[in-house]
Amino acid sequence: MEDFVIRTENLTKVYGHLFWKKKEASLEKLNLQIPRGSVFGFLGPNGAGKTTTIRLLMDLIKPSEGQAWVLGQPADNVKVKQRIGYLPDGPSFSTYLKAYEFLNICAKLLKIPSSERKKRIYEVLDIVKMTEHANSKLGGFSRGMIQRIGIAQSILNKPELLILDEPLVGLDPHGRQELKDIINEQKKAGTNVFFCSHILSDVEKICDHVGILSRGKMLCCGALTDLLSETGYRLVIKAGHDDIMQKFMPEASSSSKLSDGGWELVFKENVEVKKSIDELKREKPDAITYHPSKENLEDFFFRQIASTDKRI
Amino acid sequence: MNEIMAIAGSTWRRILRMKVVYFLIVCVWILIGSAMNYDILSLGEEKELMIDVSLLLNTIAIALIVISVTFEIPRELHEGAAATMLTKPLGRTQYLVGKFLGSVITAIIIGLIIAAGFFVLFYMVFGEPLIISLLQAHLLIIASSIPMTAIAVLFSMILPEMITPIITAIALWFSFSTSHLAKYGFMKIIYGGVLPDLDLFNFKSAAMITAGWSYVAMAAVWGAIFSVFALTLSSLIFRFKDIK
Numbered sequence: 090m091e092d093f094v095i096r097t098e099n100l101t102k103v104y105g106h107l108f109w110k111k112k113e114a115s116l117e118k119l120n121l122q123i124p125r126g127s128v129f130g131f132l133g134p135n136g137a138g139k140t141t142t143i144r145l146l147m148d149l150i151k152p153s154e155g156q157a158w159v160l161g162q163p164a165d166n167v168k169v170k171q172r173i174g175y176l177p178d179g180p181s182f183s184t185y186l187k188a189y190e191f192l193n194i195c196a197k198l199l200k201i202p203s204s205e206r207k208k209r210i211y212e213v214l215d216i217v218k219m220t221e222h223a224n225s226k227l228g229g230f231s232r233g234m235i236q237r238i239g240i241a242q243s244i245l246n247k248p249e250l251l252i253l254d255e256p257l258v259g260l261d262p263h264g265r266q267e268l269k270d271i272i273n274e275q276k277k278a279g280t281n282v283f284f285c286s287h288i289l290s291d292v293e294k295i296c297d298h299v300g301i302l303s304r305g306k307m308l309c310c311g312a313l314t315d316l317l318s319e320t321g322y323r324l325v326i327k328a329g330h331d332d333i334m335q336k337f338m339p340e341a342s343s344s345s346k347l348s349d350g351g352w353e354l355v356f357k358e359n360v361e362v363k364k365s366i367d368e369l370k371r372e373k374p375d376a377i378t379y380h381p382s383k384e385n386l387e388d389f390f391f392r393q394i395a396s397t398d399k400r401i
Numbered sequence: 402m403n404e405i406m407a408i409a410g411s412t413w414r415r416i417l418r419m420k421v422v423y424f425l426i427v428c429v430w431i432l433i434g435s436a437m438n439y440d441i442l443s444l445g446e447e448k449e450l451m452i453d454v455s456l457l458l459n460t461i462a463i464a465l466i467v468i469s470v471t472f473e474i475p476r477e478l479h480e481g482a483a484a485t486m487l488t489k490p491l492g493r494t495q496y497l498v499g500k501f502l503g504s505v506i507t508a509i510i511i512g513l514i515i516a517a518g519f520f521v522l523f524y525m526v527f528g529e530p531l532i533i534s535l536l537q538a539h540l541l542i543i544a545s546s547i548p549m550t551a552i553a554v555l556f557s558m559i560l561p562e563m564i565t566p567i568i569t570a571i572a573l574w575f576s577f578s579t580s581h582l583a584k585y586g587f588m589k590i591i592y593g594g595v596l597p598d599l600d601l602f603n604f605k606s607a608a609m610i611t612a613g614w615s616y617v618a619m620a621a622v623w624g625a626i627f628s629v630f631a632l633t634l635s636s637l638i639f640r641f642k643d644i645k
Contacts (some may be wrong), residue, residue, distance in 0.1 A: 104643070147488045150643040167492050175488040181481040183411060185418045190411075197407040198489035242485070 094250050094281040095123040095146060099155035102141050115141045117305040118155065123283065123298065128276050130296030130313075131285040132390060138305040139285045140178055143254050146283075147175055160250055171199060174248035178255040178285075180239035184228030188219060188238055191227060192245060199246040213241040216271060232259040240268065244275065251275055252283045257291055269295055293386040301393050308393045317389055321357040323382040324366060330376045333369065337362075355382055404491045408499025409506065416469065416507045425465065426511065429458045430518040437526045448527055455519040456538055459512055463546045464573055466508040470553040471569045474500055475562035484644050494636040501554050501632060508546035516543070537617050544621040545602035549573055551628035551635075552597060558638040577603065597627045 100119040116138040123129045133139050144150045146157055148165045162169040182191055192210045201209055214220045217237040222230070227238065236259045243251060253272075257265050265288075272282055272295055286292050292299065293313070300310035309316060321342070326333050328350030338344060340362050341354040356362050366379055384392075416422060436451035474497075477483040487496060516539035520531055556569045576599035601620045 144644075147484075149484050149487060149645075151641060167490050170488060171490040173488070175485075177481055177484060177488075179481070180485065182485060183415065183477070183482050185415045186411065190414070194407050194411050194486075195489060198404055198486065198491050200403070200490065239485075 092125060093122045093158075093161075094125055094127075095121060095129075095157070095159055095283060097121040097142075097146075097155065097157045100142070100145060100152055100157050101154035102138075102145060102150065103153045114153070114305050116145070119302075119305075119307055121300065121307065121310065123281070125281060126279070127298045128272070128282040128284060128296045130292035130299040131283065131302065132287075132289065132292060132299060133302035134394060136304075137302040139302055140254055141305075142302070143175075143252055143283075143285060146252065147173075171246060172249040174243035174246060174251040174280075176236075176239045176243040176251075176253045176256050179258070180235055182227050182235065182238065185226065187224050187226050188214070188230075189223040191238065192242060195242045195245055201246065209245060213245050216244065217241045218267065233261060233264055236260055237264070240271065244271070247278075248280060250281045250283065254285050255287065256284070257286055257288050265291065289387045289390055290385075299386070301390060303394055313386070317383045317386065321355060321359070321382045322363065322366060322379050324354045324356065324377055324379040326352040326354070326377050327375070330373070333373070333376060337365070404495045405499040405502060408486065408491070408496055409503035412473065412500050412503025413507050415473065416466065416504070419469075422466075422511065425462055426514055426518070429462055429515050430522070432458055433519050434522045434526075451519075451523065451526070452535060452538075455515075455523075456542060459515045459519075459539060459542050460545070460577075462515055463508045463512050463542065464549065464570070466511055467504065467546060467549040467553050467573070468566050468569055470500065470504045470550060471557050471565040473504075474554065474557040475565060478644060479562060481645055487644060493639045494632075497554060497558075497632060497635055497639055501550055501628070504550045504553070505546055508550065509543050512539070512543035512546060516540075537614070540617050541602045541620055544617070544624055545599050547621070547624040548597035548599065548627045548631070549576075551631035552576070555631045555635045558635045558642070573599065576600075597624070597631075 097119050100116060100121070101114055102116040103114045119138075119142060121142075131139050131142070141150070145152055146159055146164050147170075157164040159166075160169050160172055186194070189210060192213065193206060196206045196210060211220060211223070214223055217240050219234065219237050219241065222234065227235065230238065236256070240253075240256065243253070251272075256268055256272075260268060269291060272284070275282060282295075284292065284296060296313060298310075298312050299316065301308045324337065324341075325347070326337075328347075330351075334344075334352045334354070337354055337356075340356060340359065342357050343355045345353050347353055356366075366377070369377060370379065433451060433455045436454045437447050439447055439450055474483075483496065487493065516536075519539070520535075523529060523535075524531075552572060553569050556565050556572065560568055576597050579598045579600040601623060
C-alpha cells in the first residue's frame with residue numbers, strides 16, 4: 090500500500106491556450122507528500138494556487154508539467170475517484186434537481202448498489218441536517234444549504250480521501266461547528282482529509298499536518314507540532330494562590346482569570362522566569378501547572394508569507 | 402453504461418422541467434390545427450398546408466430542443482455543475498455521451514408527441530386514417546435529431562459559450578439546405594466536411610427517390626454514424642479541456 094494519499098512531483102500549471110500562455114505559473118514545481126492517516130491543511134493567500142492544486146488532483150485541469158498521484162494511482166485514473174470525496178470551492182449544482190435526485194445521481198455515478206442507495210442518501214442528509222429538504226429543488230437553497238449538500242455528496246461513498254476546498258465558507262457559526270464535527274468523525278473513521286481554508290484557527294484545531302503555498306510555490310510543509318516553534322511558557326495558577334499570581338504578574342506578557350478563580354499567565358522565552366517557575370514547581374507542586382506555549386498557526390502563517398514577500 | 406444513463410436522466414429531467422417545452426408542444430398543435438382554417442389562403446390546399454405546417458413545426462421544435470444543449474453544456478461547465486459530476490468515477494466521454502443521449506431521447510419523445518397530435522388532428526379534420534408516407538416523413542424528422550444533437554455537442558466544445566447557440570442554429574439551417582446550396586460548389590466544402598447533410602432527412606427529397614422504410618432506416622443509420630464521428634471529435638477536444 091502506498092504510504093502517501095497524495096503525492097506530486099514537480100506539478101506545474103500555467104494557464105492559457107496553445108498559442109498564448111500566461112507568463113507566471115499558477116503552480117510551480119509542487120512536490121507534495123501527504124502521509125496516510127493525516128488531516129492536511131492546505132493554506133495560502135488568495136491566488137496562491139491552492140484551488141489549482143486541488144483541480145489538478147481531481148483531474149479537472151491538466152498539468153503543464155509534472156505528475157500527481159492520488160491514493161497511489163495517477164490523478165487522471167477515473168476509477169480512483171470512487172474512493173475520493175470532493176467538495177469544490179463555492180459548489181454549484183444543477184438547480185432544477187431536488188436534493189434527493191442530485192444525491193441519487195451522485196450515488197449512481199459512485200456505483201453504490203441500488204438496494205443501499207436510498208438508505209445511504211438519507212444517512213448523509215441526516216449528517217448534514219438536510220433531511221427535511223430532501224424533496225426541495227437545489228435552485229431554492231441558500232449558500233449554506235448548498236454547502237451542506239456539497240458536503241453530503243462528498244461523503245456519500247464513505248471515501249478514503251476527502252478533499253475539501255474552503256468547506257467553511259458560507260456556513261454560519263453553528264454550521265461551521267457541525268462541519269468541524271463531521272471532519273473529526275471522518276478522521277476517527279480513518280478517512281484522510283485534505284482541507285483547504287482561510288480560517289486559520291479552524292485549520293489549527295482540525296489539522297495535524299499543514300502546507301503553506303504562496304505565489305504557486307510551497308513555502309513549508311509538515312506536521313503542525315514540528316512547524317510551530319515554542320515561544321515561551323503558559324503558567325496556570327490554581328485558585329487561592331493569588332500571592333503567586335502577584336509575584337509573576339509583572340513578567341507576564343498576558344494574563345487572564347479563569348472561571349474557577351485561578352489565573353493563567355503567559356510568558357515569553359525568559360531564562361530567569363523559567364528558573365523561578367521551576368523553583369516554585371518544586372516548592373508548591375499542587376499550586377501550579379505550566380507547559381511550553383507554542384506559536385499559533387496564524388502567527389506562523391504570517392511569518393512565512395512575510396518572509397516570501399521580503400525575498401521578492 | 403449506468404453512468405451514461407445517470408447523466409442522460411438528469412438532462413432529460415432538466416428539459417422536462419422547463420415549462421416552455423409544454424407551451425411549445427401546445428402551440429405547435431394549435432398552429433397545426435389552425436391550418437385547416439386557411440382554405441382561402443391555401444387555395445383549397447388546406448390538407449397539404451396542414452401536412453407542411455406539421456412537418457415544419459416538428460422540425461423547428463426538435464431544433465429548439467437540440468439548441469438547448471448548446472446552452473446546457475457550456476453553462477454546466479462554466480458554473481461548476483459538470484465539475485462536480487466529473488470528480489465522480491465518470492469519464493469525460495461518458496459525460497458527453499450522457500448529455501447527447503439525454504437530449505436525443507427528449508427530442509425523439511417530443512417529436513413523437515407532436516407527430517401523434519398531428520395525426521389525431523388530421524383524422525379529426527379530414528377523416529383520413531394514418532398515412533404511412535406521412536408517418537415516415539415525421540420519423541425522418543425525428544431521426545434528424547440524432548446528427549443535429551451531435552453537431553450541437555461538438556460546437557459546445559469548440560465555440561465560446563455566447564455564440565454557440567447562434568452558430569449552431571446557422572449550421573443547422575445550412576445542413577437542411579444542402580440540396581439548394583449544392584448549386585454553389587464551395588458550400589459543399591462546408592457541409593461536406595463537418596456539418597451533417599440533414600437534407601437526407603427531408604421528406605420531399607426522399608420522395609423523389611421513392612421513400613420507403615429502408616430509406617428511413619438508412620437515414621437513421623447515417624445519422625448515427627455521423628454522430629459517432631462528431632462525438633469522437635468532441636470527446637478528443639473535451640479530454641484536454643480545463644474545467645472550471
